[in-house]
Amino acid sequence: MKSRWRLPLRTVALGYLALLVVVPVGSVFYRAFQHGFTAAWDAVTTPEAVHALWLTLLVVLIAVPLNTVFGVGVSLILARHRFRGAWLLDAFVDLPLAVSPVVVGLALVLVYGKTGWFGNWLAGHGIQIIFSFPGIVMASATVALPYVVREVLPVLQEIGTDQEQAATTLGASSFTAFRRITLPSIRRSLAYGVTLTTARVLGEFGAVVVVSGAIAGRTQTMTLFIQDSIDNLNPVGAYAGAVILAIIALVVLTVLGGDREGRKAKWRSPSDQSPSDSETLSPSTTSVLMSPMDH
């Protein structure tokens, strides 16, 4: 690349990022603390705000593990077995990526709402999903469904089954092989997928807005709280809440970012660095091998 383009390109790229991303995010922090730290603190320690934060964290604690188990299971199925409908399974798992969150919320209402497909059955058993906690969990889980699979599946496919087969011949049961061989091999991409899922669940808005009814103090997640605060002309509350979520997002990013560098390093093939055999198996080695026979 000609050096005279270097600086202009860099300026344009960094300038675009600054105007589009950095400055706006920075201004959220500014506005949150504009009236002092105490004002911000007070705004996020109201009962509604605290409840919203707890609710959000609780949703994460349930939805993320569920999606993780599901994601690993689907990845194992798709990586280890070939069957006719495999592409369909893959497509359905990816479907939430193509669907607007509002539509996801609507879809859940159509199935589990009072007038929905299961409406009567649920009401009859005293179970409420829509406008209640389970619905929020389901909505959050749905929108974040694909992330674990998309990270773990390629790795499983690349690793192949050799290691697991070797473990089997050495006497390991299926479960032991999974626990001691498969899981450690996908540890990194699994962590990446879980991080993405967590970020997605934390930040979900559209689906939850439709499904939860946004009742303050009961079914209001942190994201809903932020929107509510703006609507109620409580900008400090909104920005302060946003700061909390932004900080969590930054933590998530650090984990992701560190991993991204790690993943890039893995792309370089290991054979580049491994020693060559000619150095290690010289004739003298083999002749030493022969000597025990002489005794």
Add this chain to the structure above:
Amino acid sequence: MLRPAARASGPTLIVTYLSLLVLLPIAAILSKSFQNGFGSFWTAVTQPEALAALKLTLICSLLVAAFNSVAGLVIAWVLVRDEFPGKRVVSAVVDLPFALPTIVAGLTLLSLYGPNSPFGINVADARIGIVLALAFVTLPFSVRSVQPVLAELDRETEEAASSLGASSSVVLRRVILPSVAPAMLAGAGLAFARAIGEFGSVVLISGNLPFKTEVASSWIYSLSQSDQLSAAAAVSTVLILIALIVLGAIGLVRRRFNVGEAV
């Protein structure tokens, strides 16, 4: 063969989970759209406010997808080929819109380019605000789709072209761009699919003015709030279809040109 989850319950549980969360709900959307026949589906979709919302959504999304492909290419280029202190921070900034909740994204743009803007720029209640919000949330897709392809480009092809007398712009146009074009297209498709469904970041800054700044997802939302569920489902079906077509096309492009997945 190894079947770790193969107490027969494993796959059953998985299919059940998938059904409860995805299969049944999507089926319900489709079913509700046509609940009162194709006629009412068509009416719901061609209703003036619906059409306006869909048109606005598609145009804004297309604009953003196109614009961000170029911006994404420039940013990816700088990340791959340039060296400067703090490059890793810049890389993290690119991922920021992905990690940030959409409502926070909307809030950030509102705070800066809305009524209380310190710059005096107010794009709230205007269409440009929508474009801004969509550009924000789709940026990571555009950059990360192209970046690995750029990183893997064989410099020798460019050097060969150079040695044959090609100027930088020719090298760019005839050697580099053709190689990254499929990835750019894939990134644009992802950005587009994401943008047409985007809600959280748009809802604050756009003002949701009917016929002016109301996007499809907002229209669906207001339909659902006013209990017009089958109309909401109808418009939803249209959105889903468009997204599926676009994503399917990307899949074909990916397989045809052997582009991997970066996001």
Add this chain to the structure above:
Amino acid sequence: MGPSGGGKSTLLRVVAGLESPDSGTVEIDGQDLTGIPARQRGIGFCFQHYAPFRHLTVRRNVAFGLEVRRRPKAEIRAKVDELLELVRIAHLADRYPSELSGGQRQRMALARALAIEPKVLLLDEPFGALDAQVRQQLRVWLRELHEKISVTTVLVTHDQEEAMEVADRLAIINEGRLEQIGAPAEIYDKPDNEFVMKFLGPATELDGAWVRPHDLVIHNEPGIGGQGAWVERITHLGFEVRVDLKLDNGSSTWVQLSRGAAAELDAVPGDQVWVSRATPSKRQGALTEVVS
């Protein structure tokens, strides 16, 4: 041994229990193991690409089978040390497989398989992914190891030289069929059919029958018998000499001579010579003196 795609790896994996046969049985030591899963068969298996447990050190790799069997730690440590010494990678015990060369990885894989004291050792193209020189060295090493360990070993390869050098008994498999089984020299000298003949070594046709090029003799005089031919080309291949001949009846053949014999012959392209078999075809089964 056999050509790629012939089914040898599949057969090995059936023995291991990694694949199920459509019919037939697998017996080891008189015990019918046909329905038994791999992990209960008491076999050791080595893969072409070593299948190392990448996240475990060399020591933990070798110890794996013993850890799964919950042997006491001290016992495991002793056994692993012994095996690492045996395969000469004790100095790499705390490295990871990615830090090892291909040959070292395969030796680790062997140690790993031997750790569980298998009744049968199954090796699936173990040296296929290695350089020619390393392959050769490891072949020698494997034979020595086998003398020491004395485990029944089944090795699958498509490398004919390797098979001949390493095997006590050789089974030729082609297109899912067992073509012949016997000692390497025996099969080489008395192939059961044309495929085995051509697969196991160089072969050329004379009088419509297949024969080894080094079993043919060229004479300058017609007297002793044999067919008339023209020398087409003489190629020196290191310690051997290949002589391409055009027979009077129109067909072509080639003869492999030692350098000494070629020097004695002293022929150039265009010369008229006579060619005959040094030994009769395998059908007659008896050896005759070499015609000189």
